[in-house]
Amino acid sequence: MLKKFFILGFFLTLTLSSFSQKIDDVVGVWINPAATGKIKIFRTGDYFYGNLVWIDKPLDDKGNPRLDDKNPDVSKRSRKLQGLLMLTGFTFDPSSKVWENGQIYDPKSGKTYSCKMTMNSNGELDIRGFIGLSVIGRSETWKRVE
Numbered sequence: 001m002l003k004k005f006f007i008l009g010f011f012l013t014l015t016l017s018s019f020s021q022k023i024d025d026v027v028g029v030w031i032n033p034a035a036t037g038k039i040k041i042f043r044t045g046d047y048f049y050g051n052l053v054w055i056d057k058p059l060d061d062k063g064n065p066r067l068d069d070k071n072p073d074v075s076k077r078s079r080k081l082q083g084l085l086m087l088t089g090f091t092f093d094p095s096s097k098v099w100e101n102g103q104i105y106d107p108k109s110g111k112t113y114s115c116k117m118t119m120n121s122n123g124e125l126d127i128r129g130f131i132g133l134s135v136i137g138r139s140e141t142w143k144r145v146e
Contacts, residue, residue, distance in 0.1 A: 021097040021119055026090075029053065029146035030125055038145060039086060048099055050087030052107075058082050070110030081107055090117065104129045113137065 026048060029040045038054035058081075060066050068079040090102030097118065104115035104127065113129035114137075120126050123144065130137025 021094075023092045023094070025119055026092075026099055026117060026125065028144050030142035031145050032142055033140050039142070040146075041087060046091060048087065048090035048092070048102065049085060052081060052084045052086050055082055068107055068110075070107060072110050087115070090115075 024043060026041050027043055029038050030050075031038050036056045037052055039050045040053045041048055041050040043049075055066065058066060066081045067077060068081055068084060069077050071077050071079070084105070084107060086105045086107070088103050088105075090099040092099050099117040102115045102117070103112050105112045106129070113131060114134075115127065115129045116134060117128075118126045120141065125142040125144070126139060127142060128134055128137055128139045
């Protein structure tokens with residue numbers, strides 16, 4: 001009888017833990033829906049960041065590395081896109097299971113948006129970039145590659 005309770009408790013714990021988000025679940029390498037870029041998310045202290053570690057077209061038409069040429073800060077337009085810090089300052093809220101209060105930089109437009117990230121039931125990362133309220137913005141889902 002005691003053995004049955006132990007086994008039941010073990011499986012219940014295993015099941016519940018598979019549905020809970022842990023603070024570092026977001027850490028890893030993710031690919032965007034268009035498969036044009038891979039972003040490596042990492043943790044430093046209590047904050048999460050992400051670098052663009054791979055792009056499908058790293059070189060321009062002249063064979064030079066693609067640059068951050070849409071950046072509104074002219075002094076940053078000579079930065080290479082590959083390796084660029086795109087996600088900054090995220091914190092994890094364990095009650096809502098959301099990585100929030102961060103920003104995402106869009107090198108295609110040169111704009112920076114407020115952003116939040118959530119892990120969906122498929123283990124994919126839902127990214128929501130917005131201005132002001134999160135209801136006004138754009139979402140996409142990234143898949144883990146590493």
